[in-house]
Amino acid sequence: MGCNASSSINESDPEYLEKLQNSKVEQMLMQSQQTEKNQVKLLLLGAGESGKSTVLKQMKLLHKGGFTSQERLLYSNVIWADTVGSMQTLIIQARKLGIPLKCDLPGSELYQFKKKVLAYKALDSIDASKAGGVSFLKNYVLKYSENGAAKRKMMSTGKANAGWEGTVEMEGSQEESEEVIPGLYELSGRSDIGFSKAQIAEAIQKLWQNDDGIQTCFQKNHLFQLEGSAAYYFEHAHLYAQDEYLCTDEDILKGRIKTTGITETNFLLNDTKFKILDAGGQRSERKKWIHCFQDITCALFVLAVSEYDQMLFEDERVNRMHEAIMLFESLCNSKWFANTPFILFLNKVDLLEDKLRRSPLRKYFPDYKGKTNDLEDTLQYFEKLFLSLNRANKPIYVHRTCATDTESMKFVLTAITDMIIQQNLKKSGLM
């Protein structure tokens, strides 16, 4: 027999239609709850230049198929400007620190190279359309600007602070929108007299390889602001001098573009949707952080352990490690993250060993009781120090990292994404 009468349905019956509608809504709600359960939000936090965006770049390499040609071209232009800017900084700082330079001796070959480098305006040689646009370049040049440095000096408080609480500001900081006068280039008192990029790259490499004073000054780079990857840039200067050069993955990992605002990167991993939020870490950027503090599954705090003897870019009277301590303490114990687990990356471990040899930790952290110049003791000291700031008693997972090293980061990032997925499933009752 066919269907009996009691199961027959009148498809135009309003009661039936309402029931159908309700069950559809219920189904959609269940689906969206399921999707939310399968979604994690990971927030990258830390002071400026600690390595947050570099960690994100490694995630992009692992889960998003790497970088586009446009990104490779952008970095090529930015790194070229930084290569020239970094050599100009070394020459100028050597004079300030009273370090004699071979290239200051008139008549020598190095003297001619130095003149070329100081006269060169790297930003003028860049095609703005390939390098993030004119406003990006204007903002960018601030870090080499004497005006910018003078303003930072004026704004200096000399005190470490967390700086994210209280102010809600989404628009660009005053510093970014300001008209820029690239003072560094004016110091040479000359204009660019038409050298090719190849000639400038050669001059930079000769100065780097043959002037002991430049090397001595480089060894003292904790006394001033220098790009962390400057040595790498100098060695590869001839590549960035090529107009159409596309950066390799390694170049991009070593390259630095300060993050402004908060960027969002999404990818799918084992049916879990990852949303990674990367926040700019400099003081003016931290005022925007609070906008993304809601519903964070896990916070990843990146600490540059090698920077215990360096001062902030934003305030040259404040030690970078002191600032990071204040920042971590305020975030870790904040009500925003009361139920949020933290991951702590002790980053830039590769730079730490060499740094310890040149710059004893005890000079900056007198309570350090470990062996002098000892990598392991130093890492343990910082790990203990940061864990002791956790008054909220939340779980904190610590990893020692070199964010520029793709092989080792693969292991670390796989471990943490696995851990986050497991915890998220447990929390949402799916395991």
Ligand SMILES: Nc1nc2c(ncn2[C@@H]2O[C@H](COP(=O)(O)OP(=O)(O)OP(=O)(O)O)[C@@H](O)[C@H]2O)c(=O)[nH]1
């Ligand atoms: N040698 C070395 N360099 C690193 C490491 N991690 C990051 N860097 C370099 O440090 C510089 C700054 O890194 P970013 O990732 O841009 O720092 P950030 O925390 O995103 O900085 P903001 O965007 O200003 O907050 C870049 O030149 C990186 O290549 C590391 O572990 N070792």
Ligand SMILES: [Mg+2]
């Ligand atoms: Mg960044």
